[in-house]
Amino acid sequence: MMPRLSASFVIGAALSAIILLAALVSLFWTPYDYAALDIAARLLPPTPSHWFGTDHLGRDVLSMVMAGARNSIAVAIVAVCIGMGLGVPLGLLAAAQRGWAEESLMRVNDLVFAFPALIMAILITAVFGPGAINAIIAIGIFNIPVFARLSRGAALSLWTRDYVLAARLSAKRPLQISLEHILPNITGLLIVQGTIQFSMGIIAEAGLSYVGLGAQPPNPSWGRMLFEAQTMASFAPWLALFPGFAILFSVLGLNLLGDGLRDLFDPKSRRGVA
Amino acid sequence: MSLLRVDGLSLRIGCVPILDSVSLALPKGEIYGLAGESGSGKSMTALCLMGLLPPQAQRTGSIRLADQVLSDKNDTQMCAVRGRDIGMVFQEPMSALNPLQPIGRQVAETVRIHTKASMAMAMDMAVAALERVGLPPSEISPSRLPNDLSGGQRQRVAIAMATVLRPKLIIADEPTTALDVTAQARILALLKSMVEAGDMSLLLITHDLAVMAQMADHLAIMKDGKIVETGPTLSLLRGLSHPYAKSLLENAVPRAKAALKPTPSGERKPVLEARGVSRDYPLKRHHFWQKPGSFRAVNAVDLKINQGESVGLVGESGCGKSTLLRTLLALNAPQGGAVLLRGEAFSSVPNKMVKAQRRHIQMVFQDPYGSFNPRHKIERLIAEPFHLEDVKRTADWRRTKVEEVLKQVGLKAADADKYPHQFSGGQRQRIAIARALITNPSIIALDEAVSALDVTVRTQILELLANLLAKLDLSLLFVSHDLSVVRAICDRVYVMQNGKIVEHGNTEDVFLRPAHVYTKALVAATPNLEAALAARENQAV
Numbered sequence: 001m002m003p004r005l006s007a008s009f010v011i012g013a014a015l016s017a018i019i020l021l022a023a024l025v026s027l028f029w030t031p032y033d034y035a036a037l038d039i040a041a042r043l044l045p046p047t048p049s050h051w052f053g054t055d056h057l058g059r060d061v062l063s064m065v066m067a068g069a070r071n072s073i074a075v076a077i078v079a080v081c082i083g084m085g086l087g088v089p090l091g092l093l094a095a096a097q098r099g100w101a102e103e104s105l106m107r108v109n110d111l112v113f114a115f116p117a118l119i120m121a122i123l124i125t126a127v128f129g130p131g132a133i134n135a136i137i138a139i140g141i142f143n144i145p146v147f148a149r150l151s152r153g154a155a156l157s158l159w160t161r162d163y164v165l166a167a168r169l170s171a172k173r174p175l176q177i178s179l180e181h182i183l184p185n186i187t188g189l190l191i192v193q194g195t196i197q198f199s200m201g202i203i204a205e206a207g208l209s210y211v212g213l214g215a216q217p218p219n220p221s222w223g224r225m226l227f228e229a230q231t232m233a234s235f236a237p238w239l240a241l242f243p244g245f246a247i248l249f250s251v252l253g254l255n256l257l258g259d260g261l262r263d264l265f266d267p268k269s270r271r272g273v274a
Numbered sequence: 275m276s277l278l279r280v281d282g283l284s285l286r287i288g289c290v291p292i293l294d295s296v297s298l299a300l301p302k303g304e305i306y307g308l309a310g311e312s313g314s315g316k317s318m319t320a321l322c323l324m325g326l327l328p329p330q331a332q333r334t335g336s337i338r339l340a341d342q343v344l345s346d347k348n349d350t351q352m353c354a355v356r357g358r359d360i361g362m363v364f365q366e367p368m369s370a371l372n373p374l375q376p377i378g379r380q381v382a383e384t385v386r387i388h389t390k391a392s393m394a395m396a397m398d399m400a401v402a403a404l405e406r407v408g409l410p411p412s413e414i415s416p417s418r419l420p421n422d423l424s425g426g427q428r429q430r431v432a433i434a435m436a437t438v439l440r441p442k443l444i445i446a447d448e449p450t451t452a453l454d455v456t457a458q459a460r461i462l463a464l465l466k467s468m469v470e471a472g473d474m475s476l477l478l479i480t481h482d483l484a485v486m487a488q489m490a491d492h493l494a495i496m497k498d499g500k501i502v503e504t505g506p507t508l509s510l511l512r513g514l515s516h517p518y519a520k521s522l523l524e525n526a527v528p529r530a531k532a533a534l535k536p537t538p539s540g541e542r543k544p545v546l547e548a549r550g551v552s553r554d555y556p557l558k559r560h561h562f563w564q565k566p567g568s569f570r571a572v573n574a575v576d577l578k579i580n581q582g583e584s585v586g587l588v589g590e591s592g593c594g595k596s597t598l599l600r601t602l603l604a605l606n607a608p609q610g611g612a613v614l615l616r617g618e619a620f621s622s623v624p625n626k627m628v629k630a631q632r633r634h635i636q637m638v639f640q641d642p643y644g645s646f647n648p649r650h651k652i653e654r655l656i657a658e659p660f661h662l663e664d665v666k667r668t669a670d671w672r673r674t675k676v677e678e679v680l681k682q683v684g685l686k687a688a689d690a691d692k693y694p695h696q697f698s699g700g701q702r703q704r705i706a707i708a709r710a711l712i713t714n715p716s717i718i719a720l721d722e723a724v725s726a727l728d729v730t731v732r733t734q735i736l737e738l739l740a741n742l743l744a745k746l747d748l749s750l751l752f753v754s755h756d757l758s759v760v761r762a763i764c765d766r767v768y769v770m771q772n773g774k775i776v777e778h779g780n781t782e783d784v785f786l787r788p789a790h791v792y793t794k795a796l797v798a799a800t801p802n803l804e805a806a807l808a809a810r811e812n813q814a815v
Contacts, residue, residue, distance in 0.1 A: 162639040163647045163655075166709065168605060169637055170661045171629040184649045 009260020015253025019246070023069040030063035035218040043236050053238040055228065061239065064220040065246050071132065071221045072250065075214070076201030078136045080194050083143020088190065090144070091151030092182060095159055096174035106152065113145040117204050121213045132215040135208045139201050150193050154186040188265030192258050199254035206247050222247050277302045277442055277475050278323070283335035285315075285322060285499075292318050293499040295335065300443070300492075305469055305476045307490030307507065309483055309522070311728040315499035316479045320445045323477070324362060325352035340442060358388040361436025365448040367428035371420040377431045378404065378416025381438050388439055403438035404431070407464060425591075426457030433464065440472060447479045454590035454755060459799035462489055481728065483526035484758075484801035487511060487810070495519045508810045511803075525729040526803050528736055528762040542580040543617070545716045545749045546602060546635065550611035551575045553594075553601050571597040573773040574611065579717060584743055584750040586760035586781065588796070589770035595753050598770070599721055602751070603637060604628065616716060633662045636710035640722035642702035646694040652705060653690035656680070659713045679708040683738060700731035704738065711742070717749040724759055736763055757800045761785055769793045 038058035209223030229239035
């Protein structure tokens with residue numbers, strides 16, 4: 001029987017879908033060219049021709065928000081993939097090995113975890129120069145310990161299961177057990193955490209581009225739009241509101257989606273179903 | 275005049291019927307037994323009485339306790355009844371207690387909730403209650419935490435909590451199922467003496483008819499939310515008429531009716547042998563520079579299982595039998611001694627030879643729900659031990675083999691395409707046996723393999739094992755805390771205590787004429803249905 005979808009799942013999925021759709025559409029079409037300057041039409045409030053208004057250089061805000069979604073999603077997805085791709089194997093390895101290998105792996109993890117993403121990004125920018133790629137790397141590195149810890153913890157409890165013991169009695173190696181018996185049983189957990197890290201990636205990207213370490217002009221980004229809008233907030237509030245709402249709704253949507261997915265994957269938190 | 279009267283109690287949760295017009299009457303100062311297998315509704319009946327139902331539950335029928343009508347009370351009013359008029363003891367003593375609060379405080383809390391007693395007065399009452407359950411402050415201080423106590427002692431604390439206000443009725447739901455037999459015997463004796471001493475009644479819920487025969491004055495047998503048969507314990511158990519109740523009684527004592535194969539004469543080859551096996555566990559260091567100490571869980575154990583033999587290993591929890599089993603299966607390395615499989619050293623260091631050896635020894639686990647990866651189909655799960663073979667087999671060959679063993683354990687070939695959650699506990703245990711059989715092993719180790727099953731299913735599994743023993747050239751190592759199960763299926767038995775084998779010999783000899791003090795205590799503490807009924811008959815005469 002298909003479990004009933006929770007309200008948070010439906011709302012979350014809808015919000016996430018809208019943002020994703022905006023990003024996809026922006027690849028082919030935006031109302032205006034997001035980089036085109038039109039000084040004559042600067043600082044227009046929202047009108048039928050410019051739904052979200054224009055900024056101090058006359059750029060269309062709707063087009064910039066749509067293109068910014070593309071940038072945010074790309075950075076967050078790649079960063080989550082880096083975090084999962086490196087963190088999950090590390091966590092599984094730590095759980096399979098135990099002993100000093102596990103200890104050293106997890107302590108290095110703690111070290112990375114203790115480093116704020118922003119400091120990491122500044123460090124990377126200092127070495128490689130600013131840009132979206134460097135934001136991806138910084139956020140990705142920050143995601144590694146999150147996934148390593150999560151998968152280690154979940155794997156440790158699975159390693160005590162009888163079916164893992166049965167696999168050991170069949171002389172399967174730790175690597176094979178991790179792939180066959182551990183990983184498939186923690187995917188639900190990883191997907192949930194992935195969604196939440198995805199939303200945190202969007203916030204982190206906005207933060208990095210706000211301080212000028214993310215995507216560089218003319219590529220639009222929600223964080224930099226906020227930064228540019230802040231001096232004009234008193235007379236052109238729409239400049240700050242629309243990218244702000246974009247961040248709010250995408251993060252809210254992804255978090256709700258993560259909660260909904262958790263309910264779907266974890267029968268224990270499913271209420272009302274015996 | 276009955277203390278507790280339940281009339282036509284029916285319960286639905288959502289649209290699932292749980293109870294169907296349950297009626298019972300519990301006289302003052304008596305023990306009323308509610309027996310049945312898992313899912314029969316016996317625990318739900320208890321929760322109904324306590325008013326602890328989930329919000330979607332719809333209940334009809336009346337519940338009266340002395341002069342109160344419990345079925346008319348709302349949750350707030352029931353709060354005043356719970357703990358004061360009805361005490362409850364649960365199965366798992368650890369989760370029933372708060373691990374962070376001293377036991378005296380926890381018992382006193384019940385007093386403080388229901389009376390206006392000061393903390394000092396409540397503590398005095400708590401200490402008195404603890405003393406009544408056999409935990410006098412001179413031996414066990416009320417300031418101890420639950421973690422410091424053994425399982426039996428924790429259950430005593432739970433009983434003290436339930437009885438501190440001297441309620442008229444105690445409901446005990448499987449109070450001894452999680453305990454060792456010796457602790458079980460002491461807790462049952464305590465409950466019985468408390469009922470006899472005060473004017474208290476006990477509603478005892480358990481699946482174990484042997485316990486019922488010993489304890490209950492009046493017995494009701496439940497199935498699918500209905501009471502199918504009820505009456506005074508002795509006459510009821512002596513003359514059951516309902517077919518389900520009959521089968522429950524027949525299966526209460528584990529047995530395996532299979533044709534026992536004649537013991538082959540002459541010298542039999544040992545299949546699995548332990549020679550002076552010891553295994554240590556490192557203890558926690560108290561400070562960084564301390565050398566970690568160790569705890570000897572298995573101490574110089576000698577054990578031998580011959581070809582075609584079924585050998586039991588019994589002992590209470592913590593005696594080291596699981597550790598010994600893991601060492602015998604070469605999952606852990608022994609600190610001393612050696613394990614021999616078919617006369618060759620069986621090492622825990624993985625190499626080609628060990629991989630070849632593993633084919634000869636397989637295992638069945640206790641928990642039928644945790645033994646299988648929920649994401650694999652039965653075919654893949656059963657075929658897993660084929661990993662031990664070096665030869666590459668075709669998928670068809672595997673499938674034929676899987677279907678063969680499935681039929682051998684009484685399942686259908688088509689079951690290979692299902693997932694584990696589509697099977698019941700007993701069927702899963704058959705699948706676990708199929709997985710163990712697929713490599714044609716010389717020996718299968720069973721770790722409490724029938725402990726989690728209902729009695730009727732338990733009998734079926736034991737019979738299956740006995741049949742396999744008779745048909746195949748197979749040895750069994752049966753690890754269990756339950757002496758009656760071991761007695762049903764094992765030729766020889768080893769008794770383990772504190773990491774040592776204290777006694778071994780032919781099963782009947784050991785059980786009828788135990789030599790070691792510990793074995794004697796174990797045998798005496800094991801509930802015995804026939805003996806309990808006979809004792810009651812003598813009393814009645």
